[in-house]
Amino acid sequence: MPILSWTExxxxxxxxxxxxxxxxxxxxxxxxxxxxxxxxxxLLCHDSEIARPGDYTTARLAGVNLIVLRDRDGRVRxxxxxxxxxxxxxxxxxxxxxxxxxxQCFYHLWSFDSTGRCTTIPxxxxxxxxxxxxxxxxxxxxxxxxxxxxAFVSLDDRVEPLADFLGPSAVELADVFGAAEVEVxxxxxxxxxxxxxxxxxxxxxxxxxxxxxxxxxxxHGQKNYAxxxxxxxxxxxxxxEQATIGYDRLALGGRDANLFPGMRPNGHVVVDLFPDVMxxxxxxxxxxxxxxPLAPGLTVLECRGIGLKGDSDAVRDxxxxxxxxxxxxxxxxxxxxxxxxxxxxxxxxxGAPRYSVIAREEDNRAMDDAPVRNFYAEWRRxxxxxxxxxxxxxxxxxxxx
Amino acid sequence: MSSEAREALRSAVHxxxxxxxxxxxxxxxxxxxxxxxxxxxxxxxxxxxxxTWMALDRDGxxxxxxxxxxxxxxxxxxxxxxxxDSIDLEGDAATVAATFCVLRTDEGGRLDCxxxxxxxxxxxxxxxxxRLRRRVATLRNRLLAVPSPIPL
Numbered sequence: 254m255p256i257l258s259w260t261e262x263x264x265x266x267x268x269x270x271x272x273x274x275x276x277x278x279x280x281x282x283x284x285x286x287x288x289x290x291x292x293x294x295x296l297l298c299h300d301s302e303i304a305r306p307g308d309y310t311t312a313r314l315a316g317v318n319l320i321v322l323r324d325r326d327g328r329v330r331x332x333x334x335x336x337x338x339x340x341x342x343x344x345x346x347x348x349x350x351x352x353x354x355x356x357q358c359f360y361h362l363w364s365f366d367s368t369g370r371c372t373t374i375p376x377x378x379x380x381x382x383x384x385x386x387x388x389x390x391x392x393x394x395x396x397x398x399x400x401x402x403x404a405f406v407s408l409d410d411r412v413e414p415l416a417d418f419l420g421p422s423a424v425e426l427a428d429v430f431g432a433a434e435v436e437v438x439x440x441x442x443x444x445x446x447x448x449x450x451x452x453x454x455x456x457x458x459x460x461x462x463x464x465x466x467x468x469x470x471x472x473h474g475q476k477n478y479a480x481x482x483x484x485x486x487x488x489x490x491x492x493x494e495q496a497t498i499g500y501d502r503l504a505l506g507g508r509d510a511n512l513f514p515g516m517r518p519n520g521h522v523v524v525d526l527f528p529d530v531m532x533x534x535x536x537x538x539x540x541x542x543x544x545x546p547l548a549p550g551l552t553v554l555e556c557r558g559i560g561l562k563g564d565s566d567a568v569r570d571x572x573x574x575x576x577x578x579x580x581x582x583x584x585x586x587x588x589x590x591x592x593x594x595x596x597x598x599x600x601x602x603x604g605a606p607r608y609s610v611i612a613r614e615e616d617n618r619a620m621d622d623a624p625v626r627n628f629y630a631e632w633r634r635x636x637x638x639x640x641x642x643x644x645x646x647x648x649x650x651x652x653x654x
Numbered sequence: 655m656s657s658e659a660r661e662a663l664r665s666a667v668h669x670x671x672x673x674x675x676x677x678x679x680x681x682x683x684x685x686x687x688x689x690x691x692x693x694x695x696x697x698x699x700x701x702x703x704x705x706t707w708m709a710l711d712r713d714g715x716x717x718x719x720x721x722x723x724x725x726x727x728x729x730x731x732x733x734x735x736x737x738x739d740s741i742d743l744e745g746d747a748a749t750v751a752a753t754f755c756v757l758r759t760d761e762g763g764r765l766d767c768x769x770x771x772x773x774x775x776x777x778x779x780x781x782x783x784x785r786l787r788r789r790v791a792t793l794r795n796r797l798l799a800v801p802s803p804i805p806l
Contacts, residue, residue: 348699440698442797466724582801583708591800592728
Protein backbone atom coordinates (compact mmCIF):
# COMPACT_ATOMS: atom_id res chain seq x y z
CA MET A 254 0.00 0.00 0.00
CA PRO A 255 1.47 3.42 -0.88
CA ILE A 256 1.71 6.03 1.86
CA LEU A 257 -0.99 8.07 0.14
CA SER A 258 -3.96 6.23 -1.28
CA TRP A 259 -7.41 7.46 -2.16
CA THR A 260 -9.11 4.90 0.04
CA GLU A 261 -7.19 4.55 3.29
CA UNK A 262 -5.78 6.98 5.85
CA UNK A 263 -2.20 7.96 4.99
CA UNK A 264 0.46 5.72 6.46
CA UNK A 265 1.77 8.63 8.50
CA UNK A 266 1.72 9.67 12.15
CA UNK A 267 -1.76 11.04 12.96
CA UNK A 268 -0.29 14.47 13.62
CA UNK A 269 0.97 14.56 10.03
CA UNK A 270 -2.32 14.38 8.17
CA UNK A 271 -5.76 15.89 8.38
CA UNK A 272 -9.17 14.29 8.16
CA UNK A 273 -10.68 16.72 5.67
CA UNK A 274 -14.06 16.45 7.35
CA UNK A 275 -12.70 18.91 9.95
CA UNK A 276 -13.29 21.53 7.27
CA UNK A 277 -16.75 20.45 6.19
CA UNK A 278 -18.50 18.91 9.19
CA UNK A 279 -21.20 21.18 10.71
CA UNK A 280 -20.73 19.68 14.17
CA UNK A 281 -17.02 20.51 14.09
CA UNK A 282 -17.87 24.03 12.94
CA UNK A 283 -20.15 24.40 15.95
CA UNK A 284 -17.46 23.04 18.29
CA UNK A 285 -15.05 25.63 16.91
CA UNK A 286 -17.62 28.37 17.38
CA UNK A 287 -18.10 27.49 21.04
CA UNK A 288 -14.64 26.34 22.13
CA UNK A 289 -12.30 28.37 19.92
CA UNK A 290 -13.95 31.61 18.83
CA UNK A 291 -16.45 31.70 21.68
CA UNK A 292 -13.98 30.88 24.44
CA UNK A 293 -10.55 32.27 23.55
CA UNK A 294 -9.05 35.65 22.77
CA UNK A 295 -9.85 37.24 19.43
CA LEU A 296 -8.26 40.35 17.95
CA LEU A 297 -11.01 42.71 16.82
CA CYS A 298 -9.43 46.07 16.00
CA HIS A 299 -6.67 48.55 16.73
CA ASP A 300 -7.17 51.44 19.10
CA SER A 301 -6.31 53.92 16.31
CA GLU A 302 -9.69 52.97 14.82
CA ILE A 303 -11.38 54.32 17.94
CA ALA A 304 -9.01 57.14 18.73
CA ARG A 305 -11.36 59.59 20.46
CA PRO A 306 -13.84 59.12 23.31
CA GLY A 307 -17.13 57.97 21.82
CA ASP A 308 -15.54 56.38 18.74
CA TYR A 309 -16.82 52.87 18.13
CA THR A 310 -16.51 50.02 15.70
CA THR A 311 -18.58 46.88 15.42
CA ALA A 312 -17.67 43.26 14.88
CA ARG A 313 -19.12 39.77 14.95
CA LEU A 314 -17.55 37.03 17.04
CA ALA A 315 -18.84 33.46 17.29
CA GLY A 316 -22.23 34.64 16.09
CA VAL A 317 -22.41 37.49 18.60
CA ASN A 318 -22.57 41.10 17.42
CA LEU A 319 -20.21 43.33 19.37
CA ILE A 320 -19.36 46.99 19.87
CA VAL A 321 -15.80 48.03 20.66
CA LEU A 322 -15.67 51.64 21.83
CA ARG A 323 -13.59 54.17 23.65
CA ASP A 324 -15.63 55.36 26.59
CA ARG A 325 -15.87 58.93 27.81
CA ASP A 326 -12.86 58.37 30.09
CA GLY A 327 -10.71 56.98 27.29
CA ARG A 328 -10.99 53.31 28.25
CA VAL A 329 -11.50 50.77 25.46
CA ARG A 330 -14.50 48.55 26.22
CA UNK A 331 -16.45 45.87 24.42
CA UNK A 332 -20.18 45.18 24.71
CA UNK A 333 -22.74 42.99 23.02
CA UNK A 334 -24.32 45.10 20.28
CA UNK A 335 -27.64 43.90 21.61
CA UNK A 336 -30.31 45.71 23.56
CA UNK A 337 -31.01 43.86 26.82
CA UNK A 338 -34.69 44.77 26.48
CA UNK A 339 -35.75 42.73 23.44
CA UNK A 340 -32.57 41.99 21.52
CA UNK A 341 -32.59 44.65 18.80
CA UNK A 342 -29.32 45.96 17.40
CA UNK A 343 -27.98 49.02 19.22
CA UNK A 344 -25.45 50.50 16.78
CA UNK A 345 -26.31 49.82 13.16
CA UNK A 346 -23.38 51.49 11.41
CA UNK A 347 -20.11 49.56 11.10
CA UNK A 348 -18.24 52.40 12.84
CA UNK A 349 -18.82 55.94 14.02
CA UNK A 350 -18.84 58.25 16.99
CA UNK A 351 -21.46 58.34 19.73
CA UNK A 352 -23.40 61.57 20.04
CA UNK A 353 -23.65 62.87 23.60
CA UNK A 354 -22.11 59.69 25.02
CA UNK A 355 -25.33 57.88 24.21
CA UNK A 356 -26.13 54.51 22.69
CA GLN A 357 -29.83 54.42 21.95
CA CYS A 358 -31.76 51.38 20.81
CA PHE A 359 -33.88 52.43 17.83
CA TYR A 360 -36.67 50.00 18.67
CA HIS A 361 -38.02 51.29 22.03
CA LEU A 362 -35.44 54.04 22.65
CA TRP A 363 -33.78 52.53 25.70
CA SER A 364 -30.51 54.44 26.11
CA PHE A 365 -27.10 53.63 27.55
CA ASP A 366 -23.88 55.53 28.11
CA SER A 367 -20.42 54.54 26.90
CA THR A 368 -19.74 52.68 30.14
CA GLY A 369 -22.74 50.42 29.53
CA ARG A 370 -24.98 52.01 32.14
CA CYS A 371 -28.65 52.33 31.27
CA THR A 372 -29.60 55.98 31.36
CA THR A 373 -33.14 56.05 30.01
CA ILE A 374 -36.14 53.76 29.80
CA PRO A 375 -38.99 55.66 28.11
CA UNK A 376 -42.29 55.66 30.01
CA UNK A 377 -40.57 53.92 32.89
CA UNK A 378 -43.76 54.02 34.96
CA UNK A 379 -44.97 51.05 32.93
CA UNK A 380 -42.44 48.93 34.79
CA UNK A 381 -43.44 50.18 38.24
CA UNK A 382 -45.51 47.09 38.89
CA UNK A 383 -42.56 44.76 38.33
CA UNK A 384 -40.01 47.13 39.85
CA UNK A 385 -37.69 47.35 36.85
CA UNK A 386 -35.64 50.57 36.75
CA UNK A 387 -32.55 51.69 34.74
CA UNK A 388 -30.42 50.63 37.70
CA UNK A 389 -31.38 47.01 36.97
CA UNK A 390 -30.11 47.14 33.40
CA UNK A 391 -26.64 47.23 31.86
CA UNK A 392 -25.15 46.40 28.52
CA UNK A 393 -23.46 43.01 28.49
CA UNK A 394 -19.76 43.81 28.77
CA UNK A 395 -17.15 41.50 27.32
CA UNK A 396 -13.55 40.94 28.45
CA UNK A 397 -11.32 43.31 26.51
CA UNK A 398 -7.58 43.89 26.82
CA UNK A 399 -5.16 45.94 24.78
CA UNK A 400 -1.75 44.75 23.67
CA UNK A 401 0.44 47.19 21.71
CA UNK A 402 -2.79 49.00 20.88
CA UNK A 403 -4.55 45.90 19.56
CA ALA A 404 -7.94 45.20 21.15
CA PHE A 405 -8.42 41.55 22.02
CA VAL A 406 -11.76 40.39 23.39
CA SER A 407 -13.16 37.16 24.75
CA LEU A 408 -16.74 36.09 25.23
CA ASP A 409 -15.60 33.89 28.10
CA ASP A 410 -15.42 35.84 31.37
CA ARG A 411 -13.10 33.18 32.80
CA VAL A 412 -10.58 33.34 29.97
CA GLU A 413 -6.90 33.38 30.94
CA PRO A 414 -5.12 36.76 31.02
CA LEU A 415 -4.16 37.92 27.53
CA ALA A 416 -0.45 37.99 28.42
CA ASP A 417 -0.60 34.30 29.34
CA PHE A 418 -2.35 33.49 26.09
CA LEU A 419 0.19 35.40 23.99
CA GLY A 420 3.21 33.93 25.79
CA PRO A 421 6.49 34.39 23.88
CA SER A 422 4.59 35.80 20.91
CA ALA A 423 4.04 38.93 22.98
CA VAL A 424 7.77 39.67 22.91
CA GLU A 425 7.93 39.12 19.17
CA LEU A 426 4.96 41.40 18.57
CA ALA A 427 6.32 44.05 20.90
CA ASP A 428 9.60 44.09 18.94
CA VAL A 429 7.72 45.41 15.92
CA PHE A 430 4.56 46.97 17.31
CA GLY A 431 5.61 47.99 20.79
CA ALA A 432 8.45 50.41 20.08
CA ALA A 433 6.40 52.93 18.12
CA GLU A 434 2.75 53.79 17.84
CA VAL A 435 1.10 52.37 14.76
CA GLU A 436 -2.17 53.15 13.07
CA VAL A 437 -4.47 51.51 10.58
CA UNK A 438 -4.60 53.10 7.11
CA UNK A 439 -6.22 50.29 5.18
CA UNK A 440 -9.05 47.87 5.81
CA UNK A 441 -10.75 45.60 3.37
CA UNK A 442 -12.80 42.44 3.56
CA UNK A 443 -12.97 39.56 1.16
CA UNK A 444 -15.54 36.80 1.35
CA UNK A 445 -14.29 33.44 0.19
CA UNK A 446 -15.95 30.10 -0.31
CA UNK A 447 -13.75 27.88 1.83
CA UNK A 448 -13.24 26.84 5.42
CA UNK A 449 -11.41 29.35 7.61
CA UNK A 450 -8.66 26.90 8.58
CA UNK A 451 -7.57 26.55 4.98
CA UNK A 452 -6.64 30.22 4.98
CA UNK A 453 -4.88 29.90 8.34
CA UNK A 454 -2.75 27.16 6.83
CA UNK A 455 -1.53 29.49 4.07
CA UNK A 456 -0.39 31.88 6.76
CA UNK A 457 1.59 29.31 8.69
CA UNK A 458 3.47 27.34 6.09
CA UNK A 459 6.13 28.61 3.72
CA UNK A 460 5.72 25.76 1.25
CA UNK A 461 2.75 27.42 -0.43
CA UNK A 462 4.94 30.38 -1.38
CA UNK A 463 5.73 28.37 -4.50
CA UNK A 464 2.26 29.47 -5.62
CA UNK A 465 3.28 33.12 -5.72
CA UNK A 466 5.32 34.58 -8.56
CA UNK A 467 6.24 37.37 -6.21
CA UNK A 468 7.68 35.04 -3.57
CA UNK A 469 9.38 32.80 -6.09
CA UNK A 470 11.07 35.83 -7.61
CA UNK A 471 11.82 38.01 -4.61
CA UNK A 472 12.24 35.42 -1.87
CA HIS A 473 13.39 32.06 -3.05
CA GLY A 474 16.34 33.42 -4.97
CA GLN A 475 17.65 35.16 -1.86
CA LYS A 476 20.58 33.63 -0.06
CA ASN A 477 19.49 31.61 2.97
CA TYR A 478 15.82 32.39 2.37
CA ALA A 479 14.83 28.75 2.70
CA UNK A 480 16.96 28.50 5.84
CA UNK A 481 14.84 30.92 7.84
CA UNK A 482 13.15 29.13 10.68
CA UNK A 483 9.72 28.94 12.19
CA UNK A 484 9.34 29.17 15.93
CA UNK A 485 6.40 27.25 17.34
CA UNK A 486 4.93 28.36 20.64
CA UNK A 487 2.36 27.17 23.15
CA UNK A 488 -1.31 27.86 22.39
CA UNK A 489 -0.77 27.26 18.68
CA UNK A 490 1.09 30.48 17.93
CA UNK A 491 3.91 30.55 15.36
CA UNK A 492 6.44 33.05 14.12
CA UNK A 493 8.64 33.17 11.05
CA GLU A 494 12.06 34.68 11.70
CA GLN A 495 13.16 37.71 9.76
CA ALA A 496 14.45 37.19 6.23
CA THR A 497 15.58 39.51 3.46
CA ILE A 498 13.43 39.95 0.39
CA GLY A 499 14.70 41.00 -3.06
CA TYR A 500 11.95 43.41 -4.09
CA ASP A 501 14.19 44.80 -6.81
CA ARG A 502 13.92 41.51 -8.67
CA LEU A 503 10.36 42.48 -9.55
CA ALA A 504 11.28 46.13 -10.06
CA LEU A 505 9.28 46.97 -6.95
CA GLY A 506 11.98 49.15 -5.43
CA GLY A 507 13.92 48.64 -2.22
CA ARG A 508 12.56 49.03 1.29
CA ASP A 509 15.48 50.47 3.18
CA ALA A 510 14.08 53.70 4.63
CA ASN A 511 11.32 54.46 7.15
CA LEU A 512 11.59 50.98 8.58
CA PHE A 513 9.32 49.60 11.27
CA PRO A 514 11.13 49.21 14.61
CA GLY A 515 13.15 46.04 14.72
CA MET A 516 13.06 45.56 10.97
CA ARG A 517 16.11 45.29 8.74
CA PRO A 518 16.12 46.83 5.25
CA ASN A 519 13.92 44.60 3.03
CA GLY A 520 13.18 42.43 6.06
CA HIS A 521 10.08 40.27 6.43
CA VAL A 522 8.61 38.74 9.59
CA VAL A 523 5.40 36.89 10.37
CA VAL A 524 3.74 36.25 13.73
CA ASP A 525 0.65 34.03 13.71
CA LEU A 526 -1.66 33.96 16.70
CA PHE A 527 -4.11 31.16 17.26
CA PRO A 528 -6.70 30.86 15.96
CA ASP A 529 -6.90 33.33 13.10
CA VAL A 530 -4.51 36.28 13.30
CA MET A 531 -1.49 36.92 11.14
CA UNK A 532 0.85 39.85 11.73
CA UNK A 533 2.99 40.28 8.66
CA UNK A 534 5.59 43.04 8.32
CA UNK A 535 7.54 43.74 5.17
CA UNK A 536 10.22 46.20 6.37
CA UNK A 537 8.20 49.41 6.11
CA UNK A 538 4.60 48.35 6.36
CA UNK A 539 2.41 45.83 8.16
CA UNK A 540 -0.61 43.70 7.35
CA UNK A 541 -2.84 42.11 9.94
CA UNK A 542 -5.34 39.43 8.93
CA UNK A 543 -8.28 38.19 10.95
CA UNK A 544 -11.06 35.79 9.98
CA UNK A 545 -14.78 35.51 10.65
CA PRO A 546 -16.11 32.06 9.85
CA LEU A 547 -19.73 32.29 8.67
CA ALA A 548 -20.30 28.64 7.74
CA PRO A 549 -18.04 25.63 7.17
CA GLY A 550 -17.51 26.80 3.59
CA LEU A 551 -17.87 30.55 3.90
CA THR A 552 -15.45 32.95 5.59
CA VAL A 553 -14.82 36.66 5.71
CA LEU A 554 -11.20 37.75 5.69
CA GLU A 555 -10.45 41.17 7.14
CA CYS A 556 -7.09 42.73 6.30
CA ARG A 557 -5.64 45.84 7.85
CA GLY A 558 -2.68 47.85 6.59
CA ILE A 559 -0.51 49.47 9.23
CA GLY A 560 1.79 52.47 9.22
CA LEU A 561 3.54 54.43 11.93
CA LYS A 562 1.63 57.17 13.67
CA GLY A 563 2.98 60.60 12.79
CA ASP A 564 4.06 59.62 9.28
CA SER A 565 4.45 62.59 6.94
CA ASP A 566 2.13 62.49 3.93
CA ALA A 567 5.03 61.46 1.69
CA VAL A 568 6.10 58.63 3.96
CA ARG A 569 2.54 57.42 4.37
CA ASP A 570 2.05 57.43 0.60
CA UNK A 571 5.18 55.34 0.27
CA UNK A 572 3.96 52.84 2.86
CA UNK A 573 0.58 52.59 1.16
CA UNK A 574 2.24 52.01 -2.22
CA UNK A 575 4.46 49.30 -0.77
CA UNK A 576 1.50 47.74 1.02
CA UNK A 577 -0.45 47.60 -2.23
CA UNK A 578 2.38 46.01 -4.20
CA UNK A 579 1.85 42.74 -2.39
CA UNK A 580 -1.28 43.03 -0.29
CA UNK A 581 -4.76 44.45 -0.38
CA UNK A 582 -7.47 43.52 -2.85
CA UNK A 583 -5.33 44.85 -5.69
CA UNK A 584 -2.11 43.25 -4.43
CA UNK A 585 -0.40 40.36 -6.16
CA UNK A 586 -0.60 37.60 -3.57
CA UNK A 587 -3.98 37.59 -1.86
CA UNK A 588 -5.97 36.61 -4.98
CA UNK A 589 -3.69 33.62 -5.45
CA UNK A 590 -4.06 32.42 -1.86
CA UNK A 591 -7.82 32.73 -1.93
CA UNK A 592 -8.25 31.12 -5.31
CA UNK A 593 -6.08 28.18 -4.24
CA UNK A 594 -8.10 27.47 -1.12
CA UNK A 595 -11.42 27.91 -2.92
CA UNK A 596 -10.39 25.12 -5.27
CA UNK A 597 -9.31 23.04 -2.25
CA UNK A 598 -12.68 23.62 -0.68
CA UNK A 599 -14.62 22.71 -3.81
CA UNK A 600 -12.90 19.34 -3.91
CA UNK A 601 -12.84 18.62 -0.20
CA UNK A 602 -16.52 19.45 0.12
CA UNK A 603 -17.12 16.88 -2.61
CA GLY A 604 -15.37 14.24 -0.54
CA ALA A 605 -12.05 13.92 -2.35
CA PRO A 606 -9.43 13.80 -1.18
CA ARG A 607 -10.46 12.54 2.23
CA TYR A 608 -7.12 13.47 3.81
CA SER A 609 -4.58 16.29 3.58
CA VAL A 610 -0.88 15.87 4.27
CA ILE A 611 1.06 18.11 6.65
CA ALA A 612 4.11 15.89 6.92
CA ARG A 613 7.03 18.10 5.84
CA GLU A 614 9.88 18.07 8.34
CA GLU A 615 12.84 20.36 7.68
CA ASP A 616 14.10 21.15 11.15
CA ASN A 617 11.60 24.06 11.32
CA ARG A 618 13.02 25.66 8.18
CA ALA A 619 10.84 27.72 5.90
CA MET A 620 8.92 24.90 4.25
CA ASP A 621 8.45 22.72 7.31
CA ASP A 622 4.83 21.95 8.20
CA ALA A 623 5.64 22.23 11.91
CA PRO A 624 3.63 25.47 12.34
CA VAL A 625 0.56 23.84 10.83
CA ARG A 626 0.96 20.87 13.14
CA ASN A 627 1.38 23.28 16.06
CA PHE A 628 -1.87 25.01 15.10
CA TYR A 629 -3.69 21.69 15.03
CA ALA A 630 -2.24 20.62 18.40
CA GLU A 631 -4.03 23.63 19.92
CA TRP A 632 -7.11 22.98 17.79
CA ARG A 633 -7.31 19.46 19.22
CA ARG A 634 -6.84 20.71 22.76
CA UNK A 635 -9.72 23.13 22.38
CA UNK A 636 -12.17 21.07 20.39
CA UNK A 637 -11.41 17.74 22.06
CA UNK A 638 -11.37 16.12 18.64
CA UNK A 639 -8.57 14.43 16.73
CA UNK A 640 -7.56 16.26 13.57
CA UNK A 641 -6.74 13.00 11.75
CA UNK A 642 -10.13 11.42 12.47
CA UNK A 643 -13.09 13.50 13.58
CA UNK A 644 -14.70 10.46 15.15
CA UNK A 645 -11.77 10.03 17.55
CA UNK A 646 -11.04 12.04 20.70
CA UNK A 647 -8.08 14.40 20.62
CA UNK A 648 -6.16 12.18 22.97
CA UNK A 649 -5.71 9.66 20.18
CA UNK A 650 -3.53 12.03 18.20
CA UNK A 651 -1.64 13.24 21.26
CA UNK A 652 -0.78 9.70 22.31
CA UNK A 653 0.49 8.92 18.85
CA UNK A 654 2.51 12.15 18.76
CA MET B 655 -16.26 70.01 -32.58
CA SER B 656 -17.81 69.81 -29.17
CA SER B 657 -20.24 67.06 -30.08
CA GLU B 658 -17.50 65.15 -31.91
CA ALA B 659 -15.25 65.44 -28.88
CA ARG B 660 -17.99 64.28 -26.60
CA GLU B 661 -18.66 61.27 -28.76
CA ALA B 662 -14.95 60.46 -28.95
CA LEU B 663 -14.63 60.67 -25.18
CA ARG B 664 -17.73 58.60 -24.59
CA SER B 665 -16.35 55.99 -26.93
CA ALA B 666 -12.91 56.04 -25.27
CA VAL B 667 -14.42 55.53 -21.81
CA HIS B 668 -16.38 52.52 -23.05
CA UNK B 669 -13.31 51.16 -24.85
CA UNK B 670 -11.31 51.32 -21.62
CA UNK B 671 -13.70 48.82 -20.07
CA UNK B 672 -14.01 46.64 -23.13
CA UNK B 673 -10.24 46.34 -23.61
CA UNK B 674 -9.80 45.25 -20.00
CA UNK B 675 -12.58 42.70 -20.46
CA UNK B 676 -10.97 41.38 -23.65
CA UNK B 677 -7.51 41.16 -22.08
CA UNK B 678 -6.15 43.77 -24.49
CA UNK B 679 -3.98 45.20 -21.75
CA UNK B 680 -1.48 46.85 -24.10
CA UNK B 681 -4.29 48.77 -25.79
CA UNK B 682 -5.71 49.68 -22.38
CA UNK B 683 -2.38 51.07 -21.18
CA UNK B 684 -2.11 52.92 -24.49
CA UNK B 685 -5.19 54.92 -23.50
CA UNK B 686 -3.10 56.60 -20.81
CA UNK B 687 -0.90 59.62 -21.52
CA UNK B 688 2.80 59.18 -20.83
CA UNK B 689 2.25 61.01 -17.55
CA UNK B 690 -1.07 59.28 -16.93
CA UNK B 691 -2.03 57.64 -13.65
CA UNK B 692 -4.62 55.20 -12.38
CA UNK B 693 -5.96 55.15 -8.85
CA UNK B 694 -8.37 52.76 -7.17
CA UNK B 695 -9.94 54.22 -4.06
CA UNK B 696 -12.43 52.96 -1.51
CA UNK B 697 -14.04 53.99 1.74
CA UNK B 698 -14.06 52.14 5.05
CA UNK B 699 -16.06 53.65 7.91
CA UNK B 700 -13.67 51.96 10.34
CA UNK B 701 -10.63 53.78 8.93
CA UNK B 702 -12.54 57.07 8.75
CA UNK B 703 -10.70 58.32 5.66
CA UNK B 704 -10.48 57.41 1.98
CA UNK B 705 -8.21 54.51 1.17
CA THR B 706 -6.00 54.04 -1.86
CA TRP B 707 -5.91 50.45 -3.04
CA MET B 708 -3.88 51.09 -6.17
CA ALA B 709 -1.94 54.10 -7.45
CA LEU B 710 0.14 53.45 -10.54
CA ASP B 711 1.62 55.57 -13.28
CA ARG B 712 1.49 54.30 -16.83
CA ASP B 713 4.73 52.34 -16.53
CA GLY B 714 3.58 50.74 -13.32
CA UNK B 715 0.30 49.81 -14.92
CA UNK B 716 2.09 48.30 -17.89
CA UNK B 717 4.44 46.35 -15.62
CA UNK B 718 1.53 44.95 -13.60
CA UNK B 719 -0.49 43.96 -16.65
CA UNK B 720 2.51 42.50 -18.47
CA UNK B 721 3.01 40.25 -15.45
CA UNK B 722 -0.61 39.12 -15.35
CA UNK B 723 -0.09 35.92 -17.38
CA UNK B 724 2.56 34.75 -14.88
CA UNK B 725 0.17 35.06 -11.96
CA UNK B 726 -2.80 32.97 -10.84
CA UNK B 727 -5.43 35.65 -10.63
CA UNK B 728 -9.06 34.55 -10.66
CA UNK B 729 -10.38 37.26 -12.90
CA UNK B 730 -12.84 35.03 -14.71
CA UNK B 731 -14.57 36.65 -17.64
CA UNK B 732 -15.22 40.26 -16.84
CA UNK B 733 -17.88 42.53 -18.26
CA UNK B 734 -17.78 46.27 -17.68
CA UNK B 735 -21.06 48.13 -17.75
CA UNK B 736 -20.29 51.83 -18.01
CA UNK B 737 -22.61 54.78 -18.07
CA UNK B 738 -21.05 58.15 -18.83
CA ASP B 739 -22.72 60.68 -16.56
CA SER B 740 -21.08 63.95 -17.61
CA ILE B 741 -18.41 65.37 -19.91
CA ASP B 742 -17.02 68.83 -19.27
CA LEU B 743 -14.77 70.19 -22.00
CA GLU B 744 -12.25 72.93 -21.40
CA GLY B 745 -9.79 73.50 -24.20
CA ASP B 746 -7.71 70.36 -24.70
CA ALA B 747 -8.88 68.84 -21.45
CA ALA B 748 -12.04 67.05 -20.48
CA THR B 749 -13.29 65.86 -17.14
CA VAL B 750 -15.53 62.85 -17.43
CA ALA B 751 -17.62 61.28 -14.71
CA ALA B 752 -19.00 57.80 -15.25
CA THR B 753 -20.59 55.00 -13.26
CA PHE B 754 -19.27 51.48 -13.69
CA CYS B 755 -20.20 47.98 -12.72
CA VAL B 756 -17.90 45.01 -13.27
CA LEU B 757 -19.61 41.66 -13.62
CA ARG B 758 -17.59 38.50 -13.31
CA THR B 759 -18.39 35.11 -14.82
CA ASP B 760 -16.59 32.26 -13.09
CA GLU B 761 -15.37 28.98 -14.56
CA GLY B 762 -18.75 27.39 -13.88
CA GLY B 763 -20.58 30.12 -15.77
CA ARG B 764 -22.01 31.85 -12.71
CA LEU B 765 -22.15 35.61 -13.02
CA ASP B 766 -21.86 37.95 -10.05
CA CYS B 767 -21.45 41.65 -9.62
CA UNK B 768 -17.83 41.95 -8.49
CA UNK B 769 -17.53 45.70 -8.10
CA UNK B 770 -19.36 48.93 -8.75
CA UNK B 771 -18.30 52.52 -8.47
CA UNK B 772 -17.49 55.69 -10.26
CA UNK B 773 -14.81 56.93 -12.61
CA UNK B 774 -13.54 60.48 -12.31
CA UNK B 775 -11.36 60.97 -15.36
CA UNK B 776 -9.18 63.70 -16.73
CA UNK B 777 -8.62 63.27 -20.47
CA UNK B 778 -6.19 65.30 -22.57
CA UNK B 779 -6.41 65.78 -26.33
CA UNK B 780 -3.21 65.17 -28.24
CA UNK B 781 -1.95 64.18 -31.65
CA UNK B 782 -3.10 60.61 -31.07
CA UNK B 783 -6.54 61.59 -29.83
CA UNK B 784 -7.84 61.64 -26.27
CA ARG B 785 -5.58 60.14 -23.62
CA LEU B 786 -6.16 59.59 -19.91
CA ARG B 787 -4.04 61.77 -17.68
CA ARG B 788 -5.82 60.54 -14.58
CA ARG B 789 -8.45 57.97 -13.76
CA VAL B 790 -9.73 57.65 -10.21
CA ALA B 791 -11.97 54.61 -9.81
CA THR B 792 -13.85 54.90 -6.53
CA LEU B 793 -15.54 51.73 -5.30
CA ARG B 794 -18.98 51.62 -3.73
CA ASN B 795 -18.67 48.06 -2.38
CA ARG B 796 -16.40 47.23 0.52
CA LEU B 797 -16.78 43.45 0.80
CA LEU B 798 -15.32 41.76 -2.24
CA ALA B 799 -15.34 38.24 -3.57
CA VAL B 800 -11.86 36.85 -4.23
CA PRO B 801 -10.18 39.98 -5.56
CA SER B 802 -7.82 40.67 -8.42
CA PRO B 803 -5.23 43.35 -9.21
CA ILE B 804 -6.52 43.88 -12.74
CA PRO B 805 -7.75 47.49 -12.86
CA LEU B 806 -11.46 48.12 -12.76
